[in-house]
Amino acid sequence: MKLTIALAGNPNCGKTTMFNNLTGAHQHVGNWPGVTVERKSGIVNFDVKGCQKGEVEVIDLPGTYSLSPFSRDEVVAADYLVDGNPDCILNIVDGTNLNRNLYLTTQLVELGIPVVIAINMIDVVKKRGDSINIPKLSAKLGVPVVEVSAISGEGLRKAIEECRDAVEHKLLPAKQRIFSDSVENALANIEKTLPQNIDHIRFLAVKVFERDERIVRFGASDDARKAAEPQIETCEKLFGDDAVSQIADGRFDFIDRMLKEAFHQNASRGVSISDKIDKVVTNRIFGLPIFFAIMFVLYWIAVTGPGTWFTDWTNDTLFGEWIMPWTSEHLAAAGASELMVSLVVDGVIGGLGAVLGFVPQMMILFLLLSILEDIGYMARIAFMLDGIFRRFGLSGRSMIPLLISSGCGVPGIMTARSIKDDGDRRATIMTATFVPCSAKLPLIALISGIILGGSVWMAPFMYFIGVVAVLVSSVILRHTGIIGRSAEPFVMELPDYHVPTFFTILMHMWDRIKGYLKKVGTILFAACVIIWFLASFGFHDGTFGLCDTEESIMAWLGGLIAPIFTPLGFGRWDAVAASISGFAAKESIVSTIGILSGAADATEEDAELWSAAAKMFPTSMAAFSFLLFNLLNSPCLAAVSTMWKELDTRKWAIIALVYQNVFAWLVSLVVYQMSVWIVTGAFTGWTFVAVLVLVAMVALLCFRLPWGVNTGKEKKAKINTQAAAAARG
Ligand code: GDP
Ligand code: MG
16 A cells, blocks of 8 residues: 655654654754755655555655745645645644644644644653643544654654554544634535535635635635635624634634643643743743843943944044055055045045944944843743734744844844744834944934933934834734734744853854945945945036035935925935935944034034034924934845845835835924924924824724734744753753
8 A cells, every 4th residue: 555644743843853763864853944945755664564665655844833834834834735645644743842733733634634643752741741641632633643752763653554544544533623613603604615525625614714815726716715704704703803813713722722631741840940040031020121121231331331432443543543544645645646545535444444333333232142142041032022022013033133233234134034924024124224223323322412412311212212113113014914914823942041152152243243244345335435426526617526525416416305305304405415325324424414514523422513413404303303214214225235135025125115215204204293393383284294194103003904914913832941952952
């Protein structure tokens, strides 16, 4: 008898280990996401009763948490299980993590294919003294269940034989009522409208109920969905919850009920050190304050403390006093033209210097963040904040990219790769640069000087504004349907705390700095030259050539588009030209303001620059609006190009750019117009527009458009930790 068995299960449940043990193949066993990118097949290397040698084939599928695909890996697995026609599914379940693993199981048993469950890592389960009631599990799920240890090989033969029996006797999973009565009734009615010859009819009915767009691919017609719509809506009204969440909740509730009876945790199990630490740092009450305290110290060290000394030294002494004067002197002595000296010194060295100045600051910030990450603390924070983030349509995993973006958006956006869910990842990439990066700090200091005569509180306040902008945007992106919902249960490995080696931390930090330096070397280099050209060339007395910035192309460009910013309070060519220079590097905004306001040598800390720059902004409100716009609009070219690369398609990159600039413009408009209205009492046409925009934004935050998606309904499942770590050895 020929037999094709598909190995299906969550990532890290031991599929590859099992596959290797069954087939003798030596595949790479790894536990990072996406390691099993394609499915691999092999022949079982022992005799199975009733089968000839070579007749039992097993297929190692990519790990997946559910059959609703949220990542490419999951699409591969789901497609194979639905259309690939394996004879049997061997569902590998991590016995130390039943709660999360069985979520997939509840979907597999709907496919109309024989399923056998192998509870893996049984050695760990036993060592911990937990007990699993196998007959009860088997009865509740309606499929055979065996205990195995993929590592030692225990139970593997039995598992394969169960598969053979199931196929031979056509033992399909017994039908279970998993969901509430109303949902079950709706599903039964939907099944009646589907082609009856489909094996996976129950699976398909659930997909129709979930309004999954792939139903046509899986064998249903669009009419089936239209016919089902009234029933879906009835259920949604009844429970006040959308269909996707009802299904997910139903599965989790079913698992909870089942495990209450079938799983018994050893009460006297010792508490590990890791758990003891977690008791404090992920404590309901103290967890967040501890997190904020740690972040405060971290930013103090990196941004205001030692980090700044290095940065100031690099900017003012290394570049300002040594490299730039030295280069221009030598170039001039060597007979270089004025143009050449200007290009090299002002354009290239000045531009790159401004950017490189942030390297020490960033190195310290990234070093500290890497330590927190490598110890295992970040994962806890992501887990703790997940509840809050999810309410806003992001995942806890977005936390790390956001933190890194406060150093530099380039590595921040790159870190978003670790977010599997496409929607969450896109939302994170599109909004990460709202958090001020180090290059925006000088601008914050300058505007703080203009408005308040300097205050250290402006920077933390702008971080706060940045985070609010991230959360608000993410809700808007979901509620407008620009980004679709994610219904994947949140799962995050929380391995035990451990002390990383200094080398690991350094490598980690270096990885991030490397991304930044690469961009500086290529894109920023080009950007600096272009900005230099725009700012140094123009028509003077009718001839084109080197000129003062006031007459440059940039001034002309600034004047041309300045009217767009009149309603934001800074519709002046010089302010707009400074914003444009921000595309090379946000740091350039301050130096451009310095040049244009005639205080080129002053830094953002000097009152001289404050009063000079204040002339550019008629009021404090205008200055603040300028700051807000430049913090929220699209980031510098280096970050934009990273965004472009990480967002897969051009469509998404364009959406991101348009969104960022429109959002920045609208927020600045609202803040400026409203504050002018409040302070002066003048109500103009633009005030009216601002009121409309504000109302629309608030409405979008509270309600979704008909085609938009809700945020924050997903369940989360905590992965239990010591087990996973112990299992991995
Ligand atoms: P996959 O992601 O499902 O392919 O999982 P892997 O086969 O890569 O296994 C993940 C980790 O679990 C590896 O470190 C394995 O060594 C470990 N592992 C797998 N099966 C067992 C088992 O039965 N007992 C123990 N203790 N560890 C296991
Ligand atoms: Mg694998």
